[in-house]
Amino acid sequence: MKPRNVRLILKGEIEFMPVYDLLQWLEANRKTGILNITWTETSKTFYFQDGEIIFVSSQKRGQRFGEFLVSAGHLTKEELRAALEGSAIEGICFTEYLLKNNVFSPDTLRDMLSRLAQQILIELFSSTQGSFSFYTPLPEIVKNGPVRLCTGHLIFESVRKVDELKRDNDRDTDTIGWLRETLSKEDFRLPPLPDTISRLQRIISDERSTFRDATKILMSDQIITTRILKIANSPFYAGAGKIDSLHAAIARIGMKELMNIVTAVKLKDMIVSPSQKERIQAVLDDAILTAFLSKNLAEQCGEDPEEAFLGGLLHDLGKTVILNLIGENIIDDDQLEKLLDENHADIGALIARKWHFPDSIQEMILYHHNYQEAGDTKKIVALIQFSDGIIFKGVDNGLDEEIMNYLNLNRDKVTSLCQETADAFKYLKNA
Ligand SMILES: [Fe+2]
Numbered sequence: 001m002k003p004r005n006v007r008l009i010l011k012g013e014i015e016f017m018p019v020y021d022l023l024q025w026l027e028a029n030r031k032t033g034i035l036n037i038t039w040t041e042t043s044k045t046f047y048f049q050d051g052e053i054i055f056v057s058s059q060k061r062g063q064r065f066g067e068f069l070v071s072a073g074h075l076t077k078e079e080l081r082a083a084l085e086g087s088a089i090e091g092i093c094f095t096e097y098l099l100k101n102n103v104f105s106p107d108t109l110r111d112m113l114s115r116l117a118q119q120i121l122i123e124l125f126s127s128t129q130g131s132f133s134f135y136t137p138l139p140e141i142v143k144n145g146p147v148r149l150c151t152g153h154l155i156f157e158s159v160r161k162v163d164e165l166k167r168d169n170d171r172d173t174d175t176i177g178w179l180r181e182t183l184s185k186e187d188f189r190l191p192p193l194p195d196t197i198s199r200l201q202r203i204i205s206d207e208r209s210t211f212r213d214a215t216k217i218l219m220s221d222q223i224i225t226t227r228i229l230k231i232a233n234s235p236f237y238a239g240a241g242k243i244d245s246l247h248a249a250i251a252r253i254g255m256k257e258l259m260n261i262v263t264a265v266k267l268k269d270m271i272v273s274p275s276q277k278e279r280i281q282a283v284l285d286d287a288i289l290t291a292f293l294s295k296n297l298a299e300q301c302g303e304d305p306e307e308a309f310l311g312g313l314l315h316d317l318g319k320t321v322i323l324n325l326i327g328e329n330i331i332d333d334d335q336l337e338k339l340l341d342e343n344h345a346d347i348g349a350l351i352a353r354k355w356h357f358p359d360s361i362q363e364m365i366l367y368h369h370n371y372q373e374a375g376d377t378k379k380i381v382a383l384i385q386f387s388d389g390i391i392f393k394g395v396d397n398g399l400d401e402e403i404m405n406y407l408n409l410n411r412d413k414v415t416s417l418c419q420e421t422a423d424a425f426k427y428l429k430n431a
């Protein structure tokens with residue numbers, strides 16, 4: 001669409017003549033010609049006829065009208081190619097070709113061009129950089145095109161959307177700011193350790209206590225009792241004969257393991273925010289998977305399996321707490337990810353400290369993305385980081401070769417343990 005005998009009418013910097021004023025001036029003076037705006041390496045072009053916009057185009061990917069129609073699902077790539085070729089052969093403009101061949105109704109075509117123009121204007125309105133030129137004549141092929149958009153109306157709609165976006169942005173920034181501050185000052189109520197866990201903790205650390213004491217604590221909790229019986233009778237603890245008393249179940253699975261199961265079940269109580277329910281559930285599911293894998297791998301590399309299980313279970317505890325804190329507030333997904341990435345390890349370790357979990361668990365939580373920084377617990381922390389990576393991205397993409405070598409693990413063994421983990425998870429989910 002390059003015109004011949006170009007005559008420059010107006011030229012300048014956006015800094016001195018904002019796009020908004022420029023468009024109004026072209027409309028008020030019923031100008032005909034081409035407005036080109038160069039901005040951050042790409043340029044945007046508006047075709048004006050008598051002050052109205054008859055076509056827009058942009059060098060930015062996805063902002064050419066044809067591409068825009070494809071991405072909005074109005075045309076397939078093949079239909080676009082055929083229409084571009086057809087319009088070139090017939091020597092008519094692309095929009096005219098679409099109407100002539102009944103690909104679109106005039107209203108739809110108008111609506112789509114208006115949407116693209118708004119998208120481009122929204123980008124332009126939010127920038128104070130760039131330069132512009134307005135020149136004539138309009139190429140013959142574009143002149144008297146089938147669509148005409150009211151410039152004033154487009155400006156109005158685009159400015160309204162820019163304001164809307166800005167408001168959303170401000171609100172997001174407010175919430176994020178508040179969360180950052182709250183987290184950095186540790187200015188929030190820490191969730192209490194579920195009562196059953198703290199009572200069990202006391203029993204485990206007291207050498208005089210027996211299975212019977214643990215049984216007494218758990219007996220009143222119907223959900224936990226059922227779970228423990230199911231797990232004690234599961235293929236993982238295939239002992240001789242079926243067990244139907246809680247006491248015998250605890251004797252079979254052992255106190256430490258019991259503690260792990262109770263913690264896994266009780267972590268569910270941490271979902272207090274209904275609007276974050278799904279997100280928190282996903283974190284908890286990943287935690288249980290990481291726990292199983294860590295436990296299985298620990299057996300391979302001489303670490304304590306029970307401790308590895310608990311570390312895996314709690315490694316992302318901070319995420320659960322932060323998500324609950326966000327509650328009903330709405331935050332943009334990218335911002336939320338960033339906030340979680342930056343804070344979950346510290347916050348998780350803080351809670352583990354308050355809950356009196358051993359130092360090794362606190363370190364696993366604090367350094368699970370950075371095992372090199374851990375002290376004496378480096379090996380088991382590396383193990384948690386290794387499992388977490390695999391659970392997060394799968395064994396093909398998430399396996400860290402360096403840690404695998406450090407832990408002296410073998411790839412085939414890791415792969416088969418991943419399968420066992422997935423099976424164990426399915427079992428526990430349904431238990
Ligand atoms: Fe994490």
Ligand SMILES: [Fe+2]
Pocket residue numbers: 286315316388392
């Ligand atoms: Fe994780």
